Structures are given as structure tokens and as C-alpha cells.
Amino acid sequence: MKLLKHIVRAGALCGLLLTTAATEAQTVQLKVMEWNVLSFEMTDQSNQLEFIVDEYADLIKAQNPDIVCLNELETGTSRMGKEKLAELAARLNMYPYFIMSYPKDVGFYGNGILSKYPIVNSFSALHPYQHANGEGNYQWNTGSALDNYGYDQRSMGYVDILVPTSDSDGQIVRVICTHFDHCGITKVIRQQEDNVVEQAGLDDPEYPTILMGDLNVGYGTNVLPEFTRLGDHVDLEFVDHLFTFPQGKWEGRDFKGIPCPNAAGTASLSDHRPITATVILK
DSSP, rough: HHHHHHHHHHHHHHHHHHHHHHHHHHHOEEEEEEOOOOOGOOOOOOOTTTOOOHHHHHHHHOOOSSEEEEEEEEEETTTTSSSSHHHHHHHHOEEEEEEEEEETTEEEEEEEEESSOOOEEEEEOOOOOOTOOOOTTOSOOOOOHHHHHHHSSSSSEEEEEEEEEEOOOEEEEEEEEEEEESSSSSHHHHHHHHHHHHHHHTTSSSEEEEEEEESOOTTTOOOOHHHHHSEEEEEETTTEEEESSSSEEEEEEEEEEOOOOOTTTSSSSSSSSOEEEEEEOO
């Protein structure tokens, strides 16, 4: 009888431990980073000859993020000579996904996502755009086309990543990266916001979703009504934002901006500081 009592107690304890372990194993906690990298030019444009990404990679590595969203990402162009997102991904041991906004000579300009976790699905779309000079023009818009569509062609995209929750299971998380225009603020940005909502299904998210990007609106604005209605605004610095969807699904912690001076102290790596935070799936 005493033996049976000990077995029952041991079984109950084992069950409790297994339940606790299972609960802990199911927690999805991700450190995220958003950074407008200014095409790796540095603020004094001193990096325009070789576009060395060492300091950018070192800064990202020091923060040890699980996910990175990058804006103003020029890659593979004749002046760069290399595919810069792939170079960063290799240095950081992350999976890359490039989101094209427009072709630029032999390369492209747009946004990028880096993930520590495997990418199981991806998607990208252009924001609505027309240029005053017609098709095939992507920058320096003017006149009514500028007012209606913005200065240059912008884009959005997402990846669905598989985050392990145990030895045999995982949780798919959607990560959206976008860059909104800096001209025609209210009309153009709301148009681009609506496009993200539609393309990524934010009114009824297929998966728990994180959105990061340079949205070109700061504090005290009501220009992002749909993101605010459908999700939770974790925080922003300058014009760089972090949202999670759907409402109440995530907890955001430890939001901060990271200084980014170059090693010589003569310039900054970008005119935007990278932002980081930890998001936890409830």
C-alpha cells in the first residue's frame, strides 16, 4: 500500500512536470529588429565606393535577433557588385527573403527579411503606384501622381516562419516588412496601409503576425487607423514601427532604439536607429 502511494505520487509529479514542460515548450518568444539601413551608404556617404557590410552585420549580431526587417535595401546593383542581403544572411547564419520595390540597373531596390527560423512560405506585392512620366519610371514622381501615389514605388512582403515549440512540433508565425512613402502623407500612406491589410489578410490573420517597417509617420498621428484597429502597436522610434496581430495575441517587451555610429565615429551607419523588442505569443 505504501509502495502504491509512492507510485501514485511519483506519477502525479511526473505528470505535473510533463505538463509544465509542455507549457514551457509551447511558448513562442522572438527578439525582433527593424532597421532602415540607408542602402549601406552611411550618413556621410563614405561607404558608397565598396558598400562594406561588416559593421552592419556586427551590430545585428550583437543584438542576436531572431527576425530582422530591413528597409532602403539596395542589392546586386552595379555600384555594389554583390547581393547584399545574401551576404548579410551568410554572415548571420539566417534565412533571407528580398522584397523588390523596383529594378535598379542590374539589381534591385526594396526591403528584406532575415530569419533564424526556416521560411516555409513567402509573398510580396507592390504598393499602388503611377508615375507622372509613365510606366518604367519608379522614382522622383511629380505633380498629381506624387500626391496620389507618392514619391517612388514602395512594396510590402511577408514570410511565414516555422518556430519550434518542441522536438516534434512548431508554430507558424507571419512576419511582414514594408516601407511607406514619405510624400502625400495621409492619402498615400492610408492607401499603402490598406494594401498591407488586404495582401497579408490582417482583418483575419491566418497566423499570429508581426509587422515591422519604416512607415514614415511618427508620434501623435492617426494616419494608421487600420493597423491600430486590427492589431497592437508595440511602439515606435522616429518613424519605425512594430505592430502585432491580431489584437491581444502578443505581449511586447523591452522595446528600444540602438545607437549605430560607425567605428571611426565620423558618421552613423544610417539616419535611422535600429529598433528591437521581444514579442511573446500568449
